[in-house]
Amino acid sequence: MPGPINDAAFEYLLGRAGLVLTDAEKIELKTVCDGIAAMAERVRKPRGRMAEPALTYGFAEDDLQ
Amino acid sequence: MIAAIPTIAEAARQIAAKQLSPVELTKACLDRVHALDERLHAFVHLTAERALTEARSAEAAIMASGPRGPLHGIPIGLKDIVDTKGIPTTCQSKLLQDNVPDADATCAEKLAAAGSVLMGKLTTHEFADGGPSFDLPKPPARNPWNTDHFTAGSSSGTGAAVASGMILCGIGTDTGGSIRGPAAYCGIAGLKPTYGLVSRAGVAPAAFSLDHIGPMAWNAEDCAIMLQALAGHDPRDPASANRSIPDYSSALGGGITGLKIGVIHHFHETDHKVGEATQRGITTAVETFRELGAEIREVQLSPLQDWHACGSLISIVERAAAYEEWSRTRLNDFGERMRTRLMLGAFVSGVDYLQAVRRRRELRAELKAAMAGLDVVLTAVFPNEAPKIDSLPKWDVFQQPSFMMPFNVAGYPAMSVCSGFGAGGLPVAIQLVGKPFQEAIVLRVADAFEKATPYRDRHPLAA
Numbered sequence: 001m002p003g004p005i006n007d008a009a010f011e012y013l014l015g016r017a018g019l020v021l022t023d024a025e026k027i028e029l030k031t032v033c034d035g036i037a038a039m040a041e042r043v044r045k046p047r048g049r050m051a052e053p054a055l056t057y058g059f060a061e062d063d064l065q
Numbered sequence: 066m067i068a069a070i071p072t073i074a075e076a077a078r079q080i081a082a083k084q085l086s087p088v089e090l091t092k093a094c095l096d097r098v099h100a101l102d103e104r105l106h107a108f109v110h111l112t113a114e115r116a117l118t119e120a121r122s123a124e125a126a127i128m129a130s131g132p133r134g135p136l137h138g139i140p141i142g143l144k145d146i147v148d149t150k151g152i153p154t155t156c157q158s159k160l161l162q163d164n165v166p167d168a169d170a171t172c173a174e175k176l177a178a179a180g181s182v183l184m185g186k187l188t189t190h191e192f193a194d195g196g197p198s199f200d201l202p203k204p205p206a207r208n209p210w211n212t213d214h215f216t217a218g219s220s221s222g223t224g225a226a227v228a229s230g231m232i233l234c235g236i237g238t239d240t241g242g243s244i245r246g247p248a249a250y251c252g253i254a255g256l257k258p259t260y261g262l263v264s265r266a267g268v269a270p271a272a273f274s275l276d277h278i279g280p281m282a283w284n285a286e287d288c289a290i291m292l293q294a295l296a297g298h299d300p301r302d303p304a305s306a307n308r309s310i311p312d313y314s315s316a317l318g319g320g321i322t323g324l325k326i327g328v329i330h331h332f333h334e335t336d337h338k339v340g341e342a343t344q345r346g347i348t349t350a351v352e353t354f355r356e357l358g359a360e361i362r363e364v365q366l367s368p369l370q371d372w373h374a375c376g377s378l379i380s381i382v383e384r385a386a387a388y389e390e391w392s393r394t395r396l397n398d399f400g401e402r403m404r405t406r407l408m409l410g411a412f413v414s415g416v417d418y419l420q421a422v423r424r425r426r427e428l429r430a431e432l433k434a435a436m437a438g439l440d441v442v443l444t445a446v447f448p449n450e451a452p453k454i455d456s457l458p459k460w461d462v463f464q465q466p467s468f469m470m471p472f473n474v475a476g477y478p479a480m481s482v483c484s485g486f487g488a489g490g491l492p493v494a495i496q497l498v499g500k501p502f503q504e505a506i507v508l509r510v511a512d513a514f515e516k517a518t519p520y521r522d523r524h525p526l527a528a
Binding site: 005013014016017018019020021025028029032033035036037038039040042043044045047051052053 | 370371373374375377378381385389392393396404405407408409410411412413414417419420421422423424425426427460462463
């Protein structure tokens with residue numbers, strides 16, 4: 001699992017998302033970033049490159065028109 | 066004068082027999098709104114005049130040619146993220162205070178076509194997410210069993226209004242438990258149907274691939290009646306399933322002898338240990354099902370935390386995408402809780418999201434395999450009774466894995482059913498989960514449990 005997010009990365013990600021936060025909000029948000037990282041780690045399982053997400057198209061009659 | 070608000074099934078029988086007037090029923094519900102809603106805050110917009118007009122029209126039609134169906138003349142409510150033509154739909158947000166849709170959501174349209182009487186729009190967490198913020202245009206709903214306590218959300222107003230008898234049923238939406246949660250804390254029944262069974266068209270999104278629309282009512286029988294009106298293909302919803310719809314009500318009452326019910330013990334005994342009252346409810350359910358002739362088996366799945374992480378990552382990203390424009394331009398117009406949820410979107414990468422979607426497929430396959438040979442599985446909804454409304458953690462998504470999220474991740478139908486009461490006098494619930502499009506079996510098991518136990522005879526003090 002990656003280490004705690006550093007200030008530069010934190011500011012970059014907020015800026016990229018276009019979010020303008022107060023200093024107090026940033027301090028609070030930084031305390032939960034590890035929670036996101038832990039979740040992101042949890043969904044990574046050994047599965048190999050061939051494991052596709054479940055993308056399906058609901059093709060219907062009007063696709064044939 | 067109506068002394069006690071009936072269930073839909075009771076009311077429908079009496080209306081059909083011309084023993085109950087839809088106008089009198091609507092007036093009785095309005096009386097309850099006037100008496101209780103100052104404390105419960107279940108409604109954000111009451112449409113009293115319209116309700117009386119619709120009730121008079123229903124009554125005239127029923128007197129002339131009988132009821133259209135069991136919802137004809139029945140007072141209902143819609144969560145305020147459901148578009149209603151000519152009626153404000155604010156999503157409990159400052160951003161939409163002036164929003165008056167020019168068309169009904171499909172679910173609103175279907176309930177109107179069934180002849181129901183719309184009492185108004187019901188409180189929700191902002192855009193169906195974010196918990197009970199106290200900085201929104203209207204205050205959060207309060208639990209009718211004890212108004213110091215939380216209703217759960219986000220269909221908080223629907224839970225409070227049904228439990229207190231202000232309406233007989235209402236629409237809830239469920240992205241990670243927002244039908245089943247308020248149903249559990251408010252002591253009613255709530256069914257999250259299979260993904261795609263009920264159209265989402267015209268309902269504000271929370272997270273597209275996890276969002277479900279479904280019925281909330283006093284009991285399973287009433288949920289069946291409501292689901293009958295709601296289910297069906299809708300080309301306006303890109304994820305709508307095109308399947309034939311069974312008769313849900315006729316599936317009830319047949320008993321559960323021979324059904325195979327799995328219990329996911331590790332969810333509520335190890336992964337997230339529940340309190341005494343919830344465990345007692347689960348134990349009672351297992352014993353009741355066994356006595357009713359069902360076969361009980363053990364089910365093993367990945368840890369609850371895996372399901373929770375998968376659903377939460379998907380939910381965070383899909384919500385951030387849906388509300389990105391406002392997040393960038395009007396972030397401070399959101400309430401505190403919704404704002405915090407939106408901020409999280411910045412910290413989930415595209416690869417994280419796709420790994421969660423890949424994990425979702427694996428988890429879904431796992432549930433499918435685990436349910437082979439079973440009809441229904443059983444677990445908890447919440448670990449305990451409703452907490453106090455002012456004691457909720459702001460970042461709860463990181464603190465407790467949800468018992469409900471697995472079935473949003475998988476898209477399987479899942480229902481909350483009252484299974485007793487805790488030491489504080491508030492309800493607790495069990496969760497029943499079926500295979501895709503097997504709502505009739507879930508409802509049948511829920512109905513059998515309700516009829517074999519005394520919990521439907523108890524109503525909240527505030528009602």
